[in-house]
Amino acid sequence: MKKKYIISGISGITICVIILCAFTINKNMDITETVTLEEQIPTAVSRTGGKVLVTYFSVPETDGVDASSGASRLVSDGKLQGNTEYVATVISEATGGDLFEIKTVHKYPGTHKELIDAAKKESDENARPALATHIKNLKEYDVVFVGFPNWWYDMPQPLYTFFDEYDLSGKTVVPFCTHGGSRFSDAVKTIREMEKGAIVLDGYAISRDRVGSSKDGILNWLKKIGMQD
Known part of the structure; x- marks a missing residue:
């Protein structure tokens, strides 16, 4: 036993x-x-013969204040531009990509304090602001750059509407952002979750204090990811 x-x-x-x-x-x-x-996760773009689209969301502040939680502005060649708009323009010119501005139906405040308050309210409510501009020929593009300012440690809520509206499966998505110290925060991860069928590169983040002198850095990055000779 x-x-x-x-x-x-x-x-x-x-x-x-x-x-x-x-x-x-x-x-x-x-x-x-x-x-x-x-x-x-790829570190460079693999082209399939399609066109390049450079989309961006940018709100130039009318009072000229730079701040980490709000969009800011600069003057380039005598033209007032939002930081992200300037970066998008450089990318478009360097790659030959079509430029597309993501605009909302409602207009954001131009002054800094009102703008960041409006952005915070949208973030807290997980809002989906209606878009006033729409891409009609998305199938023609195989590479889509998507730019935005970092608002409250995230991409602005209109970008959520943008990714809800478009299925970017089979395309390469290249994020870029302007920021006051937080870089992308978790935005790239969020984009990958929202666009599971797309290849989403790690992207490029530029401090708001360096946007005016960022052209050489942008061009070097584009060469690194295979988007410029």
């Missing part, structure tokens, strides 16, 4: 060891798979 109990105990221990080993293997496999997926 004692021998039977001993054998049963050993068998129980053996089963536990097998289960533990299986769990460890599966856990390690999950880690390996995660690393593999992360390594698969």
